[in-house]
Amino acid sequence: IADLPPSRRPGRPLVFAHRGSSAAEPEHTLTAYLRAIEEGADGVECDVRLTRDGQLVCVHDRRLERTSNGHGLVSTRTLAELGELDFGSWHPGPGEEDGAPMYDVSVDGRARILTLDRLLGAVHDANRPMRLLIETKHPTRYGAAVEEMLVESLRRHGLHEPRAGHPVEVTVMSFSALAVRRTRRLAPLLPTVMLLDLLPAGLRGGRLPFGSRIGGPGVRLLRAHPEVAQRLHARGHQVYVWTVNEAADVDLMVELGVEGLITDRPAFVRRRLDEL
Numbered sequence: 029i030a031d032l033p034p035s036r037r038p039g040r041p042l043v044f045a046h047r048g049s050s051a052a053e054p055e056h057t058l059t060a061y062l063r064a065i066e067e068g069a070d071g072v073e074c075d076v077r078l079t080r081d082g083q084l085v086c087v088h089d090r091r092l093e094r095t096s097n098g099h100g101l102v103s104t105r106t107l108a109e110l111g112e113l114d115f116g117s118w119h120p121g122p123g124e125e126d127g128a129p130m131y132d133v134s135v136d137g138r139a140r141i142l143t144l145d146r147l148l149g150a151v152h153d154a155n156r157p158m159r160l161l162i163e164t165k166h167p168t169r170y171g172a173a174v175e176e177m178l179v180e181s182l183r184r185h186g187l188h189e190p191r192a193g194h195p196v197e198v199t200v201m202s203f204s205a206l207a208v209r210r211t212r213r214l215a216p217l218l219p220t221v222m223l224l225d226l227l228p229a230g231l232r233g234g235r236l237p238f239g240s241r242i243g244g245p246g247v248r249l250l251r252a253h254p255e256v257a258q259r260l261h262a263r264g265h266q267v268y269v270w271t272v273n274e275a276a277d278v279d280l281m282v283e284l285g286v287e288g289l290i291t292d293r294p295a296f297v298r299r300r301l302d303e304l
C-alpha cells in the first residue's frame with residue numbers, strides 16, 4: 029500500500045480516516061493515524077476534548093473505560109495522568125483483510141494519549157497535502173472552552189485559516205450549530221462541517237446554519253433519505269458522510285455524488301473507489 033499515491037480522480041470523493049485507520053489499529057492513537065497516512069487517506073478525522081489542565085487530546089468518549097485501561101472522565105484528568113494510561117491494548121489489532129500490523133504500538137508512545145499538537149505534527153510530517161477534520165467534544169457540555177482552545181492551538185500552528193500552498197488544511201466539525209457558530213466567530217475563515225444525525229426540520233430547505241459550507245450526514249440518514257444529499261448540493265453545499273465502511277454504502281455515496289467519505293477502513297474504501 030505504501031507506494032500508492034493518493035489517487036484523486038475528478039469526481040472521486042475524498043477519503044478521511046475516522047479516528048485514524050481505526051478498524052485496524054486502536055482509534056485516536058498515533059499508530060492509527062500513521063497507518064491512515066500510509067494507506068493513502070486524503071485526510072483524517074479526530075475528536076478533541078479538554079483535559080483538567082486545559083490540554084486538547086484526541087479521544088472520542090467522555091469516559092476512559094472503552095479505549096484505555098483508565099477509569100472515569102477524561103475531563104477530570106491532567107495530561108500527565110492520561111499519559112500513564114495504555115490506549116492500545118483493548119484493540120484486537122488488524123483483521124485478516126487489513127494485513128500485518130504496520131507499527132509496534134509499544135514504541136515511542138504510539139498507543140499513549142495523543143495530543144492535538146502531536147497529531148498536527150504527524151499530519152504535517154506526511155509531506156503531502158493532508159486534510160484534518162476536527163470534531164469538538166462535547167459542544168453542549170463544556171461551553172465555549174473547547175472551541176476557544178482549539179482555535180488558539182490552530183493559530184499557533186498557522187492553521188486557523190486556509191493558506192494557499194500549505195499542505196495541511198483544517199476543517200472543524202460539530203453536531204451543535206452553537207459550536208459551529210462559536211468556531212466561526214473565533215476563526216471566520218476556518219471551514220466548518222455541520223454534522224447531521226437525524227433529519228432536522230431546519231434542513232428541509234437544505235440550508236446549513238452559520239455559514240457551514242459542508243453538511244455531514246450519517247450514512248444511515250442518507251440511506252433512509254438520499255434526497256438530503258441532493259438538497260445540500262442544490263444549496264451549494266458539499267457533503268461529507270460518516271461512517272462509510274461497507275462496499276454497498278461506498279457505491280451509494282458515489283451515486284449520490286458526495287464529496288467526502290469518512291471511514292474506519294480507508295484502505296478498503298480507496299480500493300473500492302478505484303474499482304468503480
Ligand code: G3P
Pocket residue numbers: 046073075088163223244270290
Ligand atoms: O465524522 C463524524 C463522526 O465522527 C461523528 O460521530 O460519534 O464518531 O464522533 P462520532
Ligand code: CA
Pocket residue numbers: 073074075163
Ligand atoms: Ca467524530
